[in-house]
Amino acid sequence: MAHGKPSPDIFLETVKQIGCTPQECYVFEDSENGIKAGFAAGCRTIMVPDLFEPSDTVRSMCTGVYSSLGEAMENISLILL
Template sequence: MDGLMIDSEPLQSKAYETVLKEYGKDTIFGQEGTVQKIGVRERDNWELIKKTHGLSEDTDKLIDKRQYVYLELIRQHAIARAGLIELLDLLKQHNIKMALASSSILSHIHLVLAKLDVANYFNAIVSGHDVPRGKPAPDIFLEAAKQLHVDPIDCVVFEDAQTGIEAGKVAGAKVVAVPNKYTKNHDFSKADLVIDSLENINWNTIKTL
C-alpha cells in the first residue's frame, strides 16, 4: 500500500524523524534516502532503528508516538498514485476479487482507504499485525489469498519494494513490480513484470500473467 497506492515514503520517514528528534537523536538515513527500511513492518523497523540510533525506549511506545505523527501527515498530504483508481476500476469491471495486504497497522490502512475513498474496492484487508512474520516471508499474501478463498497461484501481487516481490513469489503468486523513486534501485529480477507506473498496465497484460 505505502509507496504503491500513495507516495507515502517521505511521510513515513518524516514521522520517524520527528520521534527521533523528541529523544534528541540525529537522523541516520539509509541507502533508500529514508530513515525506515521500505517494505518492512514498523515493529521490525523500530528494532533496526533502535540499534542504529542507540535508542532504548520501549518499541510499543515508539510505535504509538510515530503512528500519531504519521496519521496526521496522511490526513493532510496523502493522494492516490497515478493510475491507481483506473486500475481498481478496471479490475472491478472484470469482477476480480481484490485484497489489500500491507505491512502497516490496521488503523493506518483504514485511514488511507478513507482518504482515497477506495475501501469499497477491496474484499479483504490484511495488516502486518495479522500475520506472525513480515515480508519477505509470504505470510501476508497467503493470508490475503485465504481470505479471498483463492489459491495463491491464481493471484497477482502488485508491489513497489524488493521485500514484497520476494514475499509474493514465495507465496506462489505472479508479481508485478511498480518501483518508485525510493525503491528504483531494489532488485526486481524475481518479478514477473516490471512497470514504471500503474498507468502502464491494461487488462490484456494482466490476463497474460
C-alpha cells in the same frame, strides 16, 4: 501477521481468506521485499518500483516490471495472460 515481508505470510493469509490459489493472484508491489514475499507465496508478481530499480534477482521473480501503475494498467491484458 507474525512476520513481515519478505515472509509470504500476508499473501498466504489473503489468498486463504478470498478462497483462491496463489497462482490465481497477482501481487502489485513497489519494493524488493514485497516482490520476494509475493513470489515466495506462489503469486504472480508485478513490480512498480518506487525508489530503486529492482536487482536482476528480483526482476527474475516478476511477471512484469512497469515504471508506473498507469503503465501496468495500460498493459493489463498482457499481464493477465
